[in-house]
Protein backbone atom coordinates (compact mmCIF):
# COMPACT_ATOMS: atom_id res chain seq x y z
CA UNK A 32 0.00 0.00 0.00
CA UNK A 33 1.18 3.51 -0.76
CA UNK A 34 2.32 5.35 2.34
CA UNK A 35 0.63 8.70 2.65
CA UNK A 36 2.36 10.51 5.49
CA UNK A 37 0.99 13.78 6.85
CA UNK A 38 3.45 15.93 8.81
CA UNK A 39 1.50 17.97 11.31
CA UNK A 40 1.94 20.07 14.44
CA UNK A 41 -0.06 22.07 16.90
CA UNK A 42 2.09 25.18 17.00
CA UNK A 43 3.58 26.85 13.94
CA UNK A 44 7.24 27.18 13.03
CA UNK A 45 8.28 24.00 14.80
CA UNK A 46 9.97 22.45 11.75
CA UNK A 47 7.37 20.51 9.76
CA UNK A 48 8.45 21.90 6.42
CA UNK A 49 12.13 21.35 7.21
CA UNK A 50 11.28 17.77 8.14
CA UNK A 51 9.20 17.24 4.99
CA UNK A 52 11.96 18.63 2.75
CA UNK A 53 14.67 16.47 4.30
CA UNK A 54 12.55 13.33 4.32
CA UNK A 55 11.47 13.95 0.74
CA UNK A 56 14.83 14.49 -0.91
CA UNK A 57 16.49 11.74 1.08
CA UNK A 58 13.83 9.12 0.39
CA UNK A 59 14.08 9.95 -3.31
CA UNK A 60 17.84 10.44 -3.64
CA UNK A 61 19.29 8.03 -1.11
CA UNK A 62 16.57 5.36 -0.99
CA UNK A 63 15.51 5.64 -4.67
CA UNK A 64 11.83 5.74 -3.78
CA UNK A 65 9.12 7.31 -5.92
CA UNK A 66 8.10 10.13 -3.64
CA UNK A 67 5.75 13.05 -4.13
CA UNK A 68 5.85 15.86 -1.59
CA UNK A 69 2.76 18.04 -1.48
CA UNK A 70 2.82 21.47 0.10
CA UNK A 71 -0.61 21.27 1.73
CA UNK A 72 -0.23 24.83 3.03
CA UNK A 73 -2.56 26.50 0.56
CA UNK A 74 -2.51 29.70 2.58
CA UNK A 75 1.07 29.78 3.84
CA UNK A 76 3.32 27.82 1.51
CA UNK A 77 6.95 27.21 2.32
CA UNK A 78 8.18 23.83 1.13
CA UNK A 79 9.20 25.18 -2.28
CA UNK A 80 11.70 27.51 -0.67
CA UNK A 81 13.40 24.60 1.08
CA UNK A 82 13.63 22.76 -2.25
CA UNK A 83 15.08 25.56 -4.37
CA UNK A 84 12.31 27.89 -5.48
CA UNK A 85 9.60 29.90 -3.79
CA UNK A 86 7.33 30.86 -6.64
CA UNK A 87 5.72 28.45 -9.06
CA UNK A 88 3.59 29.16 -12.09
CA UNK A 89 1.28 26.26 -11.36
CA UNK A 90 0.36 25.20 -7.88
CA UNK A 91 -1.88 23.01 -5.77
CA UNK A 92 -4.17 26.02 -5.40
CA UNK A 93 -4.76 26.01 -9.16
CA UNK A 94 -5.53 22.30 -9.03
CA UNK A 95 -7.97 22.79 -6.17
CA UNK A 96 -9.62 25.63 -8.07
CA UNK A 97 -9.92 23.35 -11.13
CA UNK A 98 -7.82 25.68 -13.25
CA UNK A 99 -5.31 23.01 -14.19
CA UNK A 100 -4.97 19.24 -14.06
CA UNK A 101 -2.95 17.55 -11.35
CA UNK A 102 0.11 16.56 -13.47
CA UNK A 103 0.67 20.15 -14.52
CA UNK A 104 1.41 21.09 -10.92
CA UNK A 105 4.05 18.39 -10.41
CA UNK A 106 7.61 19.65 -10.43
CA UNK A 107 10.83 17.71 -10.53
CA UNK A 108 13.54 18.18 -7.90
CA UNK A 109 17.05 17.14 -8.98
CA UNK A 110 17.07 14.62 -6.12
CA UNK A 111 14.33 12.72 -7.95
CA UNK A 112 11.63 13.95 -5.60
CA UNK A 113 8.36 15.05 -7.23
CA UNK A 114 6.85 18.15 -5.73
CA UNK A 115 3.48 19.89 -5.83
CA UNK A 116 3.95 23.44 -4.58
CA UNK A 117 1.26 25.65 -3.22
CA UNK A 118 0.70 29.26 -4.08
CA UNK A 119 2.55 32.17 -2.53
CA UNK A 120 0.12 34.71 -3.96
CA UNK A 121 -3.06 36.06 -2.44
CA UNK A 122 -4.96 35.27 -5.62
CA UNK A 123 -6.04 31.78 -4.76
CA UNK A 124 -6.10 31.61 -0.99
CA UNK A 125 -9.75 30.65 -1.26
CA UNK A 126 -8.84 27.25 -2.77
CA UNK A 127 -10.80 24.55 -0.96
CA UNK A 128 -8.37 22.21 0.80
CA UNK A 129 -10.97 19.43 0.85
CA UNK A 130 -9.73 18.62 -2.67
CA UNK A 131 -6.34 17.49 -1.32
CA UNK A 132 -7.83 14.03 -0.85
CA UNK A 133 -8.68 13.87 -4.54
CA UNK A 134 -5.10 14.84 -5.45
CA UNK A 135 -3.69 12.17 -3.14
CA UNK A 136 -5.88 9.41 -4.49
CA UNK A 137 -4.98 10.32 -8.07
CA UNK A 138 -1.27 10.05 -7.28
CA UNK A 139 -1.46 6.88 -5.20
CA UNK A 140 -1.22 4.37 -8.06
CA UNK A 141 2.07 5.79 -9.27
CA UNK A 142 4.24 6.39 -6.22
CA UNK A 143 5.68 4.68 -3.14
CA UNK A 144 5.29 7.53 -0.70
CA UNK A 145 3.27 10.74 -0.58
CA UNK A 146 4.37 13.36 1.95
CA UNK A 147 1.93 16.05 3.02
CA UNK A 148 3.48 19.13 4.59
CA UNK A 149 0.55 20.52 6.55
CA UNK A 150 0.07 23.91 8.16
CA UNK A 151 -0.01 24.26 11.93
CA UNK A 152 -3.20 23.92 14.02
CA UNK A 153 -6.27 21.91 13.16
CA UNK A 154 -7.57 24.08 10.33
CA UNK A 155 -9.23 22.79 7.18
CA UNK A 156 -5.95 22.10 5.40
CA UNK A 157 -4.59 20.00 8.27
CA UNK A 158 -7.88 18.17 8.69
CA UNK A 159 -7.92 17.44 4.98
CA UNK A 160 -4.25 16.37 5.18
CA UNK A 161 -4.89 14.01 8.08
CA UNK A 162 -7.99 12.60 6.40
CA UNK A 163 -6.03 11.92 3.20
CA UNK A 164 -3.11 10.30 5.02
CA UNK A 165 -2.72 6.83 6.42
CA UNK A 166 0.25 7.70 8.64
CA UNK A 167 1.11 10.74 10.72
CA UNK A 168 4.33 12.35 11.91
CA UNK A 169 3.95 14.91 14.68
CA UNK A 170 6.54 17.68 14.99
CA UNK A 171 7.00 19.70 18.17
CA UNK A 172 9.65 21.69 19.97
CA UNK A 173 10.64 20.85 23.51
CA UNK A 174 8.54 23.56 25.12
CA UNK A 175 5.21 23.15 26.81
CA UNK A 176 3.23 25.44 24.55
CA UNK A 177 4.28 23.42 21.54
CA UNK A 178 3.75 20.07 23.30
CA UNK A 179 0.32 20.93 24.61
CA UNK A 180 -0.86 21.88 21.15
CA UNK A 181 0.79 18.75 19.78
CA UNK A 182 -1.35 16.76 22.20
CA UNK A 183 -4.46 18.15 20.55
CA UNK A 184 -3.42 17.09 17.04
CA UNK A 185 -2.41 13.68 18.41
CA UNK A 186 -5.91 13.36 19.87
CA UNK A 187 -7.38 14.24 16.49
CA UNK A 188 -5.20 11.73 14.64
CA UNK A 189 -6.15 9.04 17.18
CA UNK A 190 -9.80 10.00 16.84
CA UNK A 191 -9.47 9.51 13.08
CA UNK A 192 -7.78 6.15 13.79
CA UNK A 193 -4.62 7.10 11.89
CA UNK A 194 -1.34 5.38 12.55
CA UNK A 195 0.99 7.82 14.29
CA UNK A 196 4.60 7.00 13.42
CA UNK A 197 5.84 9.19 16.25
CA UNK A 198 7.02 12.54 17.45
CA UNK A 199 9.90 14.52 15.97
CA UNK A 200 11.30 16.67 18.74
CA UNK A 201 12.90 19.49 16.76
CA UNK A 202 15.21 22.30 17.84
CA UNK A 203 16.10 20.45 20.98
CA UNK A 204 19.14 21.37 22.98
CA UNK A 205 20.40 19.79 26.18
CA UNK A 206 17.14 18.07 26.89
CA UNK A 207 17.41 15.71 29.83
CA UNK A 208 16.42 12.07 29.63
CA UNK A 209 13.82 12.67 32.32
CA UNK A 210 12.22 15.41 30.26
CA UNK A 211 12.12 13.17 27.19
CA UNK A 212 10.49 10.42 29.20
CA UNK A 213 7.85 12.84 30.40
CA UNK A 214 7.17 13.89 26.84
CA UNK A 215 6.78 10.28 25.74
CA UNK A 216 4.43 9.53 28.64
CA UNK A 217 2.28 12.59 28.20
CA UNK A 218 2.06 12.45 24.41
CA UNK A 219 1.45 8.72 24.39
CA UNK A 220 3.64 8.27 21.29
CA UNK A 221 7.34 7.50 20.83
CA UNK A 222 9.95 10.14 20.03
CA UNK A 223 11.28 8.93 16.69
CA UNK A 224 13.88 11.66 16.26
CA UNK A 225 15.49 14.45 18.22
CA UNK A 226 16.76 17.11 15.86
CA UNK A 227 19.14 19.55 17.51
CA UNK A 228 18.93 23.29 17.04
CA UNK A 229 21.59 23.73 14.38
CA UNK A 230 22.81 26.66 12.29
CA UNK A 231 23.28 24.19 9.45
CA UNK A 232 19.48 24.08 9.12
CA UNK A 233 19.19 27.85 8.90
CA UNK A 234 21.94 27.87 6.29
CA UNK A 235 20.21 25.15 4.32
CA UNK A 236 17.03 27.22 4.16
CA UNK A 237 19.03 30.20 2.91
CA UNK A 238 20.78 28.08 0.29
CA UNK A 239 17.56 26.21 -0.47
CA UNK A 240 19.07 22.74 -0.24
CA UNK A 241 17.85 20.42 2.54
CA UNK A 242 20.42 19.98 5.29
CA UNK A 243 20.77 16.20 4.81
CA UNK A 244 22.42 16.96 1.50
CA UNK A 245 23.90 20.43 2.03
CA UNK A 246 25.66 19.67 5.32
CA UNK A 247 25.54 15.88 5.60
CA UNK A 248 28.02 15.89 8.49
CA UNK A 249 26.07 18.33 10.61
CA UNK A 250 24.33 17.22 13.79
CA UNK A 251 20.93 18.01 12.28
CA UNK A 252 21.64 15.91 9.17
CA UNK A 253 22.72 13.00 11.35
CA UNK A 254 19.49 13.28 13.32
CA UNK A 255 17.41 13.49 10.15
CA UNK A 256 19.08 10.33 8.84
CA UNK A 257 18.00 8.58 12.03
CA UNK A 258 14.47 9.81 11.46
CA UNK A 259 14.50 8.50 7.90
CA UNK A 260 15.73 5.12 9.17
CA UNK A 261 12.82 5.10 11.64
CA UNK A 262 10.32 5.95 8.94
CA UNK A 263 11.60 3.45 6.38
CA UNK A 264 12.67 0.77 8.84
CA UNK A 265 15.78 0.42 6.66
CA UNK A 266 19.37 1.38 7.32
CA UNK A 267 20.57 4.55 5.64
CA UNK A 268 22.21 3.45 2.36
CA UNK A 269 25.28 5.66 2.70
CA UNK A 270 27.80 5.93 5.52
CA UNK A 271 28.88 9.28 6.95
CA UNK A 272 31.76 8.34 9.24
CA UNK A 273 35.33 9.67 9.48
CA UNK A 274 36.33 7.88 6.27
CA UNK A 275 33.65 9.55 4.21
CA UNK A 276 34.80 12.93 5.57
CA UNK A 277 38.41 12.28 4.59
CA UNK A 278 37.78 10.66 1.23
CA UNK A 279 34.66 12.62 0.34
CA UNK B 280 -64.86 40.56 -44.39
CA UNK B 281 -62.29 41.59 -41.82
CA UNK B 282 -64.88 43.71 -39.93
CA UNK B 283 -67.24 40.75 -39.79
CA UNK B 284 -64.53 38.62 -38.19
CA UNK B 285 -63.83 41.31 -35.54
CA UNK B 286 -67.54 41.64 -34.77
CA UNK B 287 -67.93 37.88 -34.24
CA UNK B 288 -64.89 37.78 -31.98
CA UNK B 289 -66.13 40.69 -29.89
CA UNK B 290 -69.59 39.12 -29.50
CA UNK B 291 -68.09 35.81 -28.33
CA UNK B 292 -65.85 37.60 -25.82
CA UNK B 293 -68.73 39.66 -24.44
CA UNK B 294 -71.04 36.63 -24.15
CA UNK B 295 -68.34 34.65 -22.35
CA UNK B 296 -67.53 37.56 -19.99
CA UNK B 297 -71.10 38.40 -18.99
CA UNK B 298 -72.01 34.70 -18.94
CA UNK B 299 -69.37 33.97 -16.28
CA UNK B 300 -70.16 37.04 -14.25
CA UNK B 301 -73.86 36.41 -14.38
CA UNK B 302 -73.64 32.66 -13.80
CA UNK B 303 -72.92 33.24 -10.13
CA UNK B 304 -75.07 33.73 -7.06
CA UNK B 305 -75.36 37.33 -6.02
CA UNK B 306 -74.19 38.52 -2.60
CA UNK B 307 -77.77 38.78 -1.39
CA UNK B 308 -78.53 35.21 -2.52
CA UNK B 309 -75.35 33.90 -0.73
CA UNK B 310 -76.32 35.75 2.50
CA UNK B 311 -79.79 34.30 2.27
CA UNK B 312 -78.48 30.72 2.04
CA UNK B 313 -75.95 31.46 4.84
CA UNK B 314 -78.75 32.43 7.18
CA UNK B 315 -80.19 28.90 6.78
CA UNK B 316 -76.77 27.31 7.38
CA UNK B 317 -76.84 26.33 3.74
CA UNK B 318 -74.56 27.01 0.85
CA UNK B 319 -75.46 29.10 -2.18
CA UNK B 320 -75.24 26.99 -5.33
CA UNK B 321 -75.63 28.10 -8.95
CA UNK B 322 -77.67 25.64 -10.89
CA UNK B 323 -76.75 25.84 -14.56
CA UNK B 324 -79.76 23.86 -15.79
CA UNK B 325 -82.36 25.98 -14.00
CA UNK B 326 -80.15 29.00 -14.54
CA UNK B 327 -80.83 30.18 -10.99
CA UNK B 328 -79.28 30.27 -7.52
CA UNK B 329 -80.33 27.54 -5.11
CA UNK B 330 -79.49 26.84 -1.49
CA UNK B 331 -78.04 23.38 -0.83
CA UNK B 332 -76.89 21.61 2.30
CA UNK B 333 -73.13 21.98 2.70
CA UNK B 334 -71.73 18.97 4.48
CA UNK B 335 -68.46 20.73 4.90
CA UNK B 336 -70.01 23.87 6.32
CA UNK B 337 -67.93 25.01 9.30
CA UNK B 338 -65.63 22.00 8.91
CA UNK B 339 -61.94 22.91 9.08
CA UNK B 340 -59.48 20.15 8.48
CA UNK B 341 -56.77 20.30 11.15
CA UNK B 342 -53.74 19.76 8.98
CA UNK B 343 -50.05 19.09 9.55
CA UNK B 344 -50.49 17.17 12.74
CA UNK B 345 -48.04 14.73 14.08
CA UNK B 346 -50.50 12.45 15.70
CA UNK B 347 -50.82 8.87 16.81
CA UNK B 348 -48.57 6.27 15.15
CA UNK B 349 -46.05 8.99 14.41
CA UNK B 350 -47.99 10.01 11.33
CA UNK B 351 -48.08 13.41 9.77
CA UNK B 352 -51.37 14.38 8.05
CA UNK B 353 -51.38 17.32 5.72
CA UNK B 354 -53.31 18.90 2.81
CA UNK B 355 -56.63 17.99 4.44
CA UNK B 356 -59.72 18.56 2.28
CA UNK B 357 -63.31 18.12 3.34
CA UNK B 358 -65.36 15.58 1.40
CA UNK B 359 -68.65 17.41 0.69
CA UNK B 360 -70.62 14.13 0.61
CA UNK B 361 -69.42 12.69 3.90
CA UNK B 362 -68.12 15.89 5.55
CA UNK B 363 -64.96 13.99 6.48
CA UNK B 364 -61.51 15.40 6.07
CA UNK B 365 -59.27 13.56 3.66
CA UNK B 366 -55.53 13.92 4.32
CA UNK B 367 -52.25 13.17 2.67
CA UNK B 368 -50.14 11.14 5.06
CA UNK B 369 -46.47 10.57 5.77
CA UNK B 370 -44.27 9.57 8.68
CA UNK B 371 -43.35 12.40 11.00
CA UNK B 372 -40.05 14.02 10.09
CA UNK B 373 -37.14 13.62 12.46
CA UNK B 374 -37.45 15.92 15.42
CA UNK B 375 -41.21 15.65 15.58
CA UNK B 376 -42.80 13.82 18.39
CA UNK B 377 -44.91 14.46 21.40
CA UNK B 378 -44.14 17.60 23.33
CA UNK B 379 -44.94 15.67 26.44
CA UNK B 380 -43.91 12.03 25.96
CA UNK B 381 -46.15 11.02 28.88
CA UNK B 382 -49.23 12.37 27.20
CA UNK B 383 -49.36 10.80 23.76
CA UNK B 384 -52.98 11.68 23.21
CA UNK B 385 -52.04 15.22 22.35
CA UNK B 386 -51.21 16.07 18.79
CA UNK B 387 -49.00 18.92 17.89
CA UNK B 388 -47.77 20.57 14.71
CA UNK B 389 -44.25 19.92 13.66
CA UNK B 390 -43.88 20.89 10.04
CA UNK B 391 -41.49 23.71 9.32
CA UNK B 392 -40.09 23.72 12.79
CA UNK B 393 -39.03 20.29 14.02
CA UNK B 394 -39.65 20.00 17.73
CA UNK B 395 -37.02 18.51 19.99
CA UNK B 396 -38.00 15.23 21.47
CA UNK B 397 -36.37 16.15 24.80
CA UNK B 398 -34.05 13.09 24.62
CA UNK B 399 -31.35 15.29 23.10
CA UNK B 400 -31.02 19.03 22.78
CA UNK B 401 -27.71 18.74 20.95
CA UNK B 402 -27.98 19.28 17.24
CA UNK B 403 -24.26 18.73 16.74
CA UNK B 404 -23.18 16.88 19.89
CA UNK B 405 -19.47 16.89 20.81
CA UNK B 406 -17.64 13.58 20.77
CA UNK B 407 -16.95 12.83 24.41
CA UNK B 408 -15.38 9.42 23.85
CA UNK B 409 -11.77 10.59 23.47
CA UNK B 410 -12.05 11.97 27.00
CA UNK B 411 -13.90 8.95 28.41
CA UNK B 412 -16.80 11.22 29.27
CA UNK B 413 -20.52 11.10 28.83
CA UNK B 414 -22.63 13.54 26.84
CA UNK B 415 -25.00 15.73 28.82
CA UNK B 416 -27.78 15.96 26.31
CA UNK B 417 -29.40 18.99 27.84
CA UNK B 418 -26.35 21.21 28.09
CA UNK B 419 -24.47 19.57 25.18
CA UNK B 420 -21.39 19.22 27.38
CA UNK B 421 -19.18 16.28 28.13
CA UNK B 422 -19.25 15.37 31.79
CA UNK B 423 -17.57 12.89 34.03
CA UNK B 424 -20.04 10.26 35.18
CA UNK B 425 -20.17 10.22 38.96
CA UNK B 426 -18.66 7.11 40.39
CA UNK B 427 -18.74 6.13 44.00
CA UNK B 428 -15.03 6.22 44.73
CA UNK B 429 -13.78 9.01 42.54
CA UNK B 430 -10.44 9.27 44.29
CA UNK B 431 -9.14 6.35 42.22
CA UNK B 432 -10.69 7.35 38.92
CA UNK B 433 -8.75 9.54 36.51
CA UNK B 434 -11.45 11.49 34.66
CA UNK B 435 -9.17 12.23 31.72
CA UNK B 436 -6.86 9.24 31.36
CA UNK B 437 -5.19 10.60 28.25
CA UNK B 438 -4.23 13.96 29.69
CA UNK B 439 -1.46 13.02 32.03
CA UNK B 440 -0.73 16.48 33.32
CA UNK B 441 1.05 15.26 36.41
CA UNK B 442 3.87 14.24 34.12
CA UNK B 443 4.54 17.86 33.23
CA UNK B 444 6.22 20.29 35.54
CA UNK B 445 3.83 22.76 37.13
CA UNK B 446 0.82 21.47 35.27
CA UNK B 447 -2.65 20.79 36.57
CA UNK B 448 -5.56 19.04 34.95
CA UNK B 449 -8.68 20.96 33.99
CA UNK B 450 -11.20 18.19 34.43
CA UNK B 451 -13.91 19.92 32.47
CA UNK B 452 -11.93 20.31 29.28
CA UNK B 453 -9.44 17.48 29.95
CA UNK B 454 -6.56 19.77 29.14
CA UNK B 455 -3.48 20.63 31.12
CA UNK B 456 -2.89 24.18 32.28
CA UNK B 457 0.21 25.76 33.68
CA UNK B 458 0.39 26.81 37.29
CA UNK B 459 2.02 30.21 37.35
CA UNK B 460 5.22 29.85 39.33
CA UNK B 461 8.41 31.86 39.32
CA UNK B 462 10.55 29.41 37.40
CA UNK B 463 8.69 27.59 34.66
CA UNK B 464 11.49 26.46 32.41
CA UNK B 465 11.77 22.75 31.69
CA UNK B 466 14.50 20.80 33.35
CA UNK B 467 17.18 20.67 30.71
CA UNK B 468 20.38 19.86 32.58
CA UNK B 469 23.47 20.83 30.59
CA UNK B 470 26.09 18.11 30.16
CA UNK B 471 28.51 20.74 28.87
CA UNK B 472 28.58 22.52 32.23
CA UNK B 473 29.54 19.30 33.95
CA UNK B 474 32.28 18.63 31.37
CA UNK B 475 33.89 22.08 31.71
CA UNK B 476 33.73 21.78 35.49
CA UNK B 477 35.51 18.46 35.31
CA UNK B 478 38.24 19.74 32.97
CA UNK B 479 39.01 22.85 35.03
CA UNK B 480 39.34 20.68 38.15
CA UNK B 481 42.02 18.44 36.58
CA UNK B 482 45.10 20.67 37.35
CA UNK B 483 44.29 20.86 41.02
CA UNK B 484 43.80 17.09 41.12
CA UNK B 485 47.06 16.17 39.36
CA UNK B 486 49.45 18.98 40.26
CA UNK B 487 49.89 21.94 37.93
CA UNK B 488 52.65 20.75 35.49
CA UNK B 489 51.23 17.25 34.98
CA UNK B 490 47.81 18.86 34.68
CA UNK B 491 48.99 21.20 31.92
CA UNK B 492 50.46 18.27 29.95
CA UNK B 493 47.29 16.21 30.38
CA UNK B 494 45.17 19.20 29.29
CA UNK B 495 47.43 19.79 26.26
CA UNK B 496 47.13 16.16 25.09
CA UNK B 497 43.39 16.15 25.78
CA UNK B 498 43.04 19.36 23.78
CA UNK B 499 44.78 17.84 20.75
CA UNK B 500 42.58 14.71 20.96
CA UNK B 501 39.45 16.85 21.19
CA UNK B 502 40.58 18.94 18.20
CA UNK B 503 41.16 15.79 16.11
CA UNK B 504 37.76 14.40 17.09
CA UNK B 505 36.05 17.68 16.27
CA UNK B 506 37.85 17.98 12.96
CA UNK B 507 36.90 14.54 11.71
CA UNK B 508 33.56 13.79 13.25
CA UNK B 509 32.22 17.05 14.56
CA UNK B 510 29.46 19.28 13.35
CA UNK B 511 29.88 21.24 10.15
CA UNK B 512 30.79 24.63 11.51
CA UNK B 513 28.15 26.57 9.68
CA UNK B 514 27.96 30.31 9.95
CA UNK B 515 24.46 31.60 9.55
CA UNK B 516 24.60 33.31 6.24
CA UNK B 517 22.54 36.40 5.84
CA UNK B 518 22.64 36.51 2.08
CA UNK B 519 20.68 39.63 1.35
CA UNK B 520 20.73 39.18 -2.41
CA UNK B 521 18.56 36.08 -1.86
CA UNK B 522 16.01 38.20 -0.07
CA UNK B 523 16.05 40.85 -2.80
CA UNK B 524 15.01 38.28 -5.36
CA UNK B 525 12.57 36.74 -2.92
CA UNK B 526 10.47 39.84 -2.55
CA UNK B 527 10.96 41.30 -6.03
CA UNK B 528 7.66 42.28 -7.59
CA UNK B 529 6.45 39.46 -9.73
CA UNK B 530 3.69 38.96 -12.18
CA UNK B 531 0.90 36.53 -11.45
CA UNK B 532 0.54 34.08 -14.33
CA UNK B 533 -2.69 34.04 -16.26
CA UNK B 534 -4.42 30.75 -16.84
CA UNK B 535 -6.21 29.76 -19.95
CA UNK B 536 -9.21 27.57 -19.37
CA UNK B 537 -8.30 24.09 -20.46
CA UNK B 538 -10.35 21.20 -21.61
CA UNK B 539 -10.94 18.90 -18.64
CA UNK B 540 -9.55 15.41 -18.94
CA UNK B 541 -11.44 12.28 -18.06
CA UNK B 542 -10.26 10.20 -15.12
CA UNK B 543 -8.49 7.65 -17.27
CA UNK B 544 -6.85 10.35 -19.39
CA UNK B 545 -5.72 12.05 -16.23
CA UNK B 546 -4.24 8.82 -14.84
CA UNK B 547 -2.38 8.25 -18.06
CA UNK B 548 -1.05 11.76 -17.92
CA UNK B 549 0.06 11.39 -14.31
CA UNK B 550 1.78 8.13 -15.18
CA UNK B 551 3.58 9.79 -18.04
CA UNK B 552 4.60 12.72 -15.86
CA UNK B 553 5.78 10.61 -12.95
CA UNK B 554 7.76 8.10 -14.94
CA UNK B 555 9.12 10.18 -17.78
CA UNK B 556 10.99 12.66 -15.73
CA UNK B 557 12.01 14.82 -18.65
CA UNK B 558 8.35 15.81 -18.94
CA UNK B 559 8.34 17.39 -15.51
CA UNK B 560 9.29 20.98 -15.18
CA UNK B 561 12.39 21.27 -12.98
CA UNK B 562 12.50 23.28 -9.80
CA UNK B 563 15.07 26.03 -10.42
CA UNK B 564 18.06 25.54 -8.16
CA UNK B 565 20.39 27.92 -6.39
CA UNK B 566 24.15 27.62 -6.99
CA UNK B 567 24.41 25.46 -3.85
CA UNK B 568 21.67 23.20 -5.21
CA UNK B 569 23.43 22.84 -8.55
CA UNK B 570 26.71 22.03 -6.78
CA UNK B 571 25.07 19.33 -4.67
CA UNK B 572 22.87 17.68 -7.27
CA UNK B 573 24.81 18.62 -10.38
CA UNK B 574 23.33 20.25 -13.48
Ligand SMILES: Nc1ncnc2c1ncn2[C@@H]1O[C@H](COP(=O)(O)OP(=O)(O)OP(=O)(O)O)[C@@H](O)[C@H]1O
Pocket residue numbers: 040042043044045046047048049050072075077149150151201202203226227228229230232233236251
Ligand atom coordinates in the same frame (compact mmCIF):
# COMPACT_ATOMS: atom_id res chain seq x y z
N1 LIG C 1 16.73 21.99 13.85
C1 LIG C 1 16.68 23.30 13.56
N2 LIG C 1 17.67 24.11 13.94
C2 LIG C 1 17.64 25.44 13.65
N3 LIG C 1 16.65 26.04 13.00
C3 LIG C 1 15.62 25.28 12.59
C4 LIG C 1 15.58 23.88 12.84
N4 LIG C 1 14.44 23.38 12.31
C5 LIG C 1 13.81 24.43 11.75
N5 LIG C 1 14.51 25.56 11.91
C6 LIG C 1 14.13 26.90 11.45
O1 LIG C 1 12.84 27.20 11.90
C7 LIG C 1 12.10 27.83 10.90
C8 LIG C 1 10.72 27.23 10.83
O2 LIG C 1 10.83 25.91 10.36
P1 LIG C 1 9.75 25.29 9.39
O3 LIG C 1 9.38 26.24 8.31
O4 LIG C 1 10.23 23.95 8.99
O5 LIG C 1 8.54 25.17 10.43
P2 LIG C 1 7.04 24.78 10.12
O6 LIG C 1 6.58 23.97 11.26
O7 LIG C 1 6.93 24.20 8.77
O8 LIG C 1 6.37 26.21 10.12
P3 LIG C 1 4.86 26.55 9.73
O9 LIG C 1 4.06 26.08 10.88
O10 LIG C 1 4.86 28.02 9.59
O11 LIG C 1 4.56 25.81 8.47
C9 LIG C 1 12.84 27.65 9.59
O12 LIG C 1 13.10 28.88 9.04
C10 LIG C 1 14.11 26.93 9.93
O13 LIG C 1 15.21 27.66 9.47
Ligand SMILES: [Mg+2]
Pocket residue numbers: 047048049072077078148149150
Ligand atom coordinates in the same frame (compact mmCIF):
# COMPACT_ATOMS: atom_id res chain seq x y z
MG1 LIG D 1 5.65 24.79 7.16
